[in-house]
Amino acid sequence: MLYLKLNVSNTKRSIIMKKIILFLSILALTSHNSLGMWELCTTSKSGSINCLESSDGILYGGTSNTTFIISTNKGVSWEVKSEGLPNRKVVYDIALLNNYIFLCIEDKGIFRSSDKGESWIDMNSSIPTKYIYSFTTHEGKLYAGTYDYGVIVSEDNGHSWTVYDTGFVDYGRISALMIHNDIIYAGAEQGMYSADIDNLEWNLIGLLTERVLSLAVKDELVIVGTYGTVYTTTDNGINWQKGGINSAKVNGIQILNSRIYAATDFGLLISDDDAITWKWQKTGWADRVNETILIVNDDIYLAQLTGTLYHSSDSGDTWRNPELSTNTIRSIVEINGEVLAGSMDSGIFASTDNGYTWTVRNNGLESLYITQLLTYNNKVYACTNDGMIHISTDNGFTWQKKGDVDSGKRINSIVSLHDNMFVGVEGGGIWGSYDEGLNWIKIQDSSYKSLTHIITDGENLYGFGKDNGFYIYKSEDYGLNWTKISSDLTKISTTSFYIHEGVMYMGGFESGFYVSYDEGESWKLRDKGIEGYYIGLIKSIGGYLFANSSVSNDNGNTWFSRSEGLRSGVQCLVEVGDYVFAGTYYGVYRTLFKDLEITSVNENSVNDIISVFPNPATEFIEISSHTINRRVDEIAEIKIFNTLGESIIELPDVQHLGDVGHLQRINISHLPRGVYYVRMGNRTEMFVKM
Template sequence: MVSSKNKMFLLSNGLYSSSDGGFKWVKSQSFNDQALTLAASGLNVIVGNYYGVSISTDEGESWVHKSPPVYGGSGLRIQALTINGNRIYVGYNFGGLFYSGDGGFSWKSTADSITSASSISSLFFDGDNVYAGTSSWSFSLANLYKSTDHGTSWTKIKNGLKNSKVISNARLGEKLFIGTNGNGIFFSNDNGLTWQESNQGLGSISISSIITIGENVYAGSSDGGGVFLLKSGGNRWDSLFDQLTDIGVTSFAKIGSKLFAGTSGGGVFLYSDSDGTWQTRNNGLMSKIITSLLVNDNQLYATTSRGIYKSIDSGASWNRLNSDLTDIYFLSLGIDGNKMYAGSVLNKIYISTNNGINWTDSVSVIGRINSIAIKNNSVLAATDGGIIGSFDKGITWRYIFTKVSHFIKVSGEKIYIGFSDGLFYSDDDGIQWHQINILPDNYPNQHTYLALETYNAYIFLSAGSEGILYSGDNGVSWKSINDNLASRYPNAYSNVRCLSVFNNYLFNGTQEQGIWRRDINTITNFKIPKSFLLEQNFPNPFNPSTLINYEVPIKSLVRLEVYDVLGRKITTLVNEEKSAGIYSIQFNGYKLSSGVYYYTLLANDFIQTKKMILIK
């Protein structure tokens, strides 16, 4: 998106303009070219496409097509452009940089020395100076160049700036900011002579856009990290999105009094027990897609979509381990002394015998390697093709089960495995396996078990569509503990991907609804109800929402419905099979008028109705 003198323009399957600050957008009828890039200056707007540029001198009311010279294999495909008055620079997809000083009527080639092996990825003016960002298959050719003489000569910028593809820029006073593809943000106080990183709170991520509003700087990430704010005079970026409310959570890890969460787009977060908030810990991570977290010897490890990382300072900084396995998408990790086992999406397990410096591929399997567990001499991996095991520390491997498993976990003296047809454990390092029957009240075993956590004699289990189950007797009997979790997001309990007990709370990370927690004491003191019960809503009277609690002694088809005084059904709050347990659900009457309403619980042969009063 760019701004001319009086309008805003953006590209989205066509060219759109707004003259009221972005409240209303109008698609241009006079511009039908397939557009790739966009720039504006004063009343001038320029669009780059597959066969040149289109220029408007009246803010998009009319357009004139201009064709810079054809460059090599690029044809006329314009990758980047910038405009300042009548001065225009255009960059090509496979190299080539041309300059026009008369609004596009005539063109001259410039800077062949910097484009012979690179694409022009970005162009921007900063006063009378112009900058060109290049990109290539090689990081050594991803650089930033500066010209102070209308493109006649160019200087590569080195001082403090990493080899990076530059994709965004902004200026605030004396500071010039640039956003890169994978190395975060850099700034210069001396018109580009020297550069410094500005990645505190941000990490080494891709920055697709930077803007300044007043004295503040805003940055948008294309890695799924959202929008960040650098306040006036500050040196740390703050995330502006609700970090862990609507994000996928893949894993938990604990170091002493610290709890970490890995996410599928936001990177790594550290929990603050004092105020219940989460802070990002992404400095040094090239990817914010975290597939697993692991703690070994008080050091934190993360597998990501772009390799394996290690932190020795509780996530404050990260260093990549697998320099000879660049950009492999890893899902799992196991560590035994200086020997490491890493599972990838490429159907392979890689082994390092020197703490991750060098790696060799050990075994190929069917499907992804979802989880790895190590106990004594046994190394076990849960894959899409089954459970494979090595009982000689990775020298030889064999299949133990040939069915899909999502997790394998060591807890105490036991190893647990979850399948779609049950939960299994071994107490002899994986030689023999025993099934745990999760069958209270005819509970079916056919569920996908996704995560497990143990706490003293208690087992907590994510059981797919049945939500979170709890056993207080080492798996002999089970209870559902989904109350209040499912009432807020109907699918939250069936998407729990990881569990952790921390500071007397059970934390669960969901696929799309962030992190939830529950006081462990409210669970371990839990008893199976002896009979069906519908409690009085609270508060009552209410405005506009109230909580309804009910109890289910055996697995039953449960319906909870709300009626008005004439007996007309207002809504159905619950209509599903429920395991034995205590449940809560919120009823919101914001669309209803004040008055008396009734709610009815129906389960097996049980029917009970209670009255509630809405007062607005």
């Protein structure tokens, strides 16, 4: 049966909205491309996850750009299954029925797959409207909430549909459907409706001025999430009670045991008293905008606006996030043109296409806290926080544990020297392997227990650590004997150590960057223009010396900033083809090597530095820049952008901010919570409004 209904005003509205969305998309993309030289790498390029479903251990997700994704390992990794779907549209909901998967897609109607997403077919030949926003299922039937045809029902897997719209009045879109005790509930743009499942004649049961976004039921308690709060009823809408949530967009509600969870644009809220009072779940996440929530058995999945998925298996007390972009990356290496990144929480991520897409390679790993990676002789070595060493001979697809050095102690470093392997263990000294990592022995001399970090110049080993002071040691016989070669370096508070072409480099905590030309006997401070009070990385790439995100072409005498676009400090670097990859506290970033090069001797990196604090912030931010401090660029225009690329605060020049020394204060108390970018001239920095 084919139903036709034409609403001119709705058609015009749709055209206008499409233009607005297109404009905002272009603006956001343009803004993103101009925000920095570094690009954040993510596990999936699929956009934000708007809806989740699960069956037989498989997790299904629909995203903001018509991508359908599936995960067989609780969200650790995802496969894209979008063949046959339209491009750049929002997947509003997913339904699983009679071995089919159904998707309702922004102004494109309904699509169906019979092979778990491998292929999709358009099911719109007999559908009365393509404006579908929600699904539910009951006794083999598929129910769909529409914009202008009420609720439509199919009893033959989407081939034909019947419209049930009697009783709906000026309702707008139906964003949520739920069936409980033979009553079907429909949450609309204007109000809540219910109907007996047998006749589907609808009755307005309240909340006429509320825009309903989500529904859930606990025993006889019906819970309704709206654009601003939560309502509950126990008598089918005769009486409503407003819950203790204010000014929050409640995108999803789920129940686990007696606890109610609400995913909102301000974070995750939990209620233990039937939605009367709520408490914020303290997670520490930078992005608090939650799009949807799903509970499967005892597993809770929470999807955020950025596309990040969090997973909890203990009622929300602790959360894991397998997304690359929110993991701290301690080590990053290249092997056979592929990039492998070791994370603190989720094991090893791999990319075969210069960082565009990433997958997880953890098969055989007994610990997912990776402290160091090393490639040698076509093998990959992975060290963990609890003393284990794994080896892979197939680019990380499979791993075998080959060492358990001082079990439970962190491995800080690993090096190879002439087919021999050495690791430095926190509180455990130096361990060596003389058969490429198959067997490991401890270097017995107890005086070397303090040598927790080791490096090599290709001929000798160097170690540093504490022993009634802080010293550098050298071994010329593969770690069997060590000689102290430096004076006491305690005052430097060493955080990094590197040797290149006979020159030693050392970075400290709040003590600067040092260079030695005599094997550590004497050190010279060389930190003019270097970024960061904690120097955690020193490495040479392509003729340049890197310290954190600063670069030098004269052995560290002068430094140039290369931090634009980075969210946090750099922990590790690797060059792969034309790209350089950086491991940070918040994932992996990449940039073209040519964009890091020093193009002029007159370039001054300090002018490019802008700092924002506090970050996250609640009432105000203060920005500082060496340029402003010296008052050489006081006409720099300052703007604050949201994540859509919209300019929401504009200041003609820094003088409008007042004079409080080198601090330039901006009031942000009126801004909604979320992620923002402050731009001063051509310098940009991200901050979070809490």
